[in-house]
Amino acid sequence: xxxxxxxxxxxxxxxxxVDRDAAxxxxxxxxxxxxxxxxxLQRGFTAVAAALEKEPPPTPGAVLTLAGRLxxxxxxxxSGPLYGTLLRRTGKTLGDAAEVTPARLxxxxxxxxxxxxxxxxxxxxxxxxxxxxxxxxxxxxxADAPFAAAREAAERGALATVPMRARKGRASYLGERSxxxxxxxxASSALIVGALAEVxxx
Ligand code: ADP
Ligand code: MG
Ligand code: MG
Numbered sequence: 639x640x641x642x643x644x645x646x647x648x649x650x651x652x653x654x655x656v657d658r659d660a661a662x663x664x665x666x667x668x669x670x671x672x673x674x675x676x677x678x679l680q681r682g683f684t685a686v687a688a689a690l691e692k693e694p695p696p697t698p699g700a701v702l703t704l705a706g707r708l709x710x711x712x713x714x715x716x717s718g719p720l721y722g723t724l725l726r727r728t729g730k731t732l733g734d735a736a737e738v739t740p741a742r743l744x745x746x747x748x749x750x751x752x753x754x755x756x757x758x759x760x761x762x763x764x765x766x767x768x769x770x771x772x773x774x775x776x777x778x779x780x781a782d783a784p785f786a787a788a789r790e791a792a793e794r795g796a797l798a799t800v801p802m803r804a805r806k807g808r809a810s811y812l813g814e815r816s817x818x819x820x821x822x823x824x825a826s827s828a829l830i831v832g833a834l835a836e837v838x839x840x
Contacts, residue, residue: 639737651833653683666822670809682713702729727753765802767823770795789835
């Protein structure tokens with residue numbers, strides 16, 4: 639069973655991985671965007687980690703909704719509302735349970751990813767974070783070793799954005815010239831799913 643502390647550790651691990659890879663994320667965004675994805679997420683997850691270290695909420699749902707709210711209020715840029723919505727919708731779906739099963743988390747994340755698709759109007763293949771998130775939640779719901787499988791699926795999904803032409807977000811302004819670069823949001827989604835696998839492995 640996954641309790642509030644598990645979710646707190648997941649988000650703190652996200653902050654650490656985003657810190658570690660901020661320069662790489664910003665470099666990816668400099669090729670097909672405006673060179674701020676690493677700093678955007680660093681600001682957001684730093685605020686999340688600080689809040690969770692100060693006063694951890696009592697349930698998984700409350701941890702996720704607080705984190706989502708903070709991402710929306712601190713990240714300037716498309717990724718803030720999108721990741722914020724992912725975490726808020728996932729948290730709301732978990733309700734006020736004190737502990738959740740991995741299967742329940744997979745279901746709630748599925749609802750969160752659907753909310754991201756609704757908010758941004760993107761589908762898999764559009765070269766966005768969804769290209770990593772969709773296969774990750776799919777793997778999380780089905781595999782024997784769900785967390786490790788989700789991490790692998792997210793990493794594969796992020797790499798698969800390289801040959802895609804962007805149809806949503808800033809990168810879409812480049813048209814054909816977006817081809818040949820990895821989408822920064824797909825890369826950060828792989829980090830976030832990777833953090834989940836890391837924390838689940840203990
Ligand atoms: P901004 O583009 O406002 O500077 P960021 O650089 O922080 O914001 O985030 C860019 C990432 O957000 C993209 O790489 C992409 O993965 C994601 N993104 C942008 N627009 C959408 C959308 N409509 N749907 C899903 N993801 C999107
Ligand atoms: Mg950007
Ligand atoms: Mg920007």
